[in-house]
Amino acid sequence: MNGRRVVIITGCSSGFGYLTAKLLADHGYRVYAGVRKTKDLNVFKETESRDNPKTFLLDVTWTQKRINRIVQSIENKEEQIDVLINNAGFGFLGTVGSFSDKEIREQFETNVFGLFKVTKAVLPGIERWRKGLIINVSSSAGLFTSAYYGVYSASKFAVEALTTALRAEESLYGIHVVSVNPGSFETKFWDNEKFPKAVGDLDDSPASRLARRIKDLIKQHAKRRGNPLVFTKKVKEIIETRNPRKNYLIGWDAVFLYWISRFFPQAILDWLVKRVVKRLA
Template sequence: MSKVVLITGGSSGIGKSIGEFLIGKDFIVYGTSRSPEKYKDSKFPILALDVKENLTISETVRTIIEKEGKLDIVINNAGAGITGPIEETPDEEIKNNFDTNFFGPIRVIKAVLPQMRKQNSGLIINVTSIAGYMGLPYRGVYSASKGALELLTEAFRMEIKDFNIKMTNVAPGDFATNIAAGRYHAPLLENSPYKKPYGDTLNLMNTHVDNGSDPDIMAKAIYKIINNPNLKVHYKVGEFLQKFSIVLKRILPDTVYEKMLMNHYKL
């Protein structure tokens, strides 16, 4: 029987690429969006779900189980970007980002675990970010929310192992998606002491996304992970230098690594 997959944030970008790739491999795929009516031409069903609203999550999970009788794979892909000097980023925007990037996946996981436990099988893939392995200047909140999800997965894996449910992290680097368009940007204030370095860094970040890798690379990586019986805790998908930056963080003294990052961002 075909495996049933739920992809949060499956209407565009990485989520859409993963969904389209998997239906080509005979998976039954459901994506989600806060505004599913905008995606009537999607190659797979897009259901209404907001990772910040428990009711929409439970309704979507129930809809899939009622129709398919099972739920084999959940890909926690929905996420939000945020940039800005931490000092000048409103508290509400920081909370909102964690509500989407960290608490959102927790809500989805809690909603699907009872069904997976009943099946005695299941796979949960949390899409994090290479940025979650390091505190990046003017992306500190984003780095923190994705890094928190990485650590949460490490703990969750051990707690659900007895139920034959597997979980892993996949950390993408820069991919050519529309994430920058939906990202919260702390405004560039004229009288801000951060105006020039933040502005320069923001331009560099947007260039990285514009020149990012094809999201299909991420889709193929997810497919390989799904078919791997011996899952690792962490996967990284992206350009060599982006993945190698994580290795350097492990082996270099903190201050040396910090200086390397500052040189990269011309700070």
């Protein structure tokens, strides 16, 4: 090995993935930054001369065998992988009834099965070395859900469950597994969010009015989103912590949603959400 800690990050074309890869590379980590499209292979143009971060094609919806080969090629070159950051994901927002079966599967294919496949590819190596860290990027939506966020939240609740189980299982090998729950930050997540095709057929039904109002609110609150560098610095801090916590809330809104979901009775939360939904619709 070259002595530097080796990090694999998925979803590095922009946003959290891009910024985290750049920050870690600037601080001496050997970073392998996965991007989904060929056009993004030169996303780190300013660091091409030192070849760090090293970009590589990785679509987490590819087959397990294909992802295994990619991870194995990195292991062959670096001898071991120290950190995996499962960052790839997107938001599919809409009322549950407006989704097609195909659209829900698309959400889970990236946010859940993609995370699972990359993790499964990395596990044999880090279990063999009996050390390592896996960071799963969840969301504040993995702590609390509401109308319009049901499908996206379901995918992130699944991430939380997988993370909790992995944390216990991989402790047998000395491996740490943590989840990070960012709130609303200024990244391309909001540009890349998707809506069910049925939402395009807007009528004057309550569900359609709700969809229009929530889309407007998302745009109106753009200026209140946090600086994404707060997230990247926290991830670096987690990597450099000897015994990281099981979970990290990043952003005031993530902290707020965590506390209300923990201490408010579900009946009160349901009542509040229904009131808001009726007012918006």
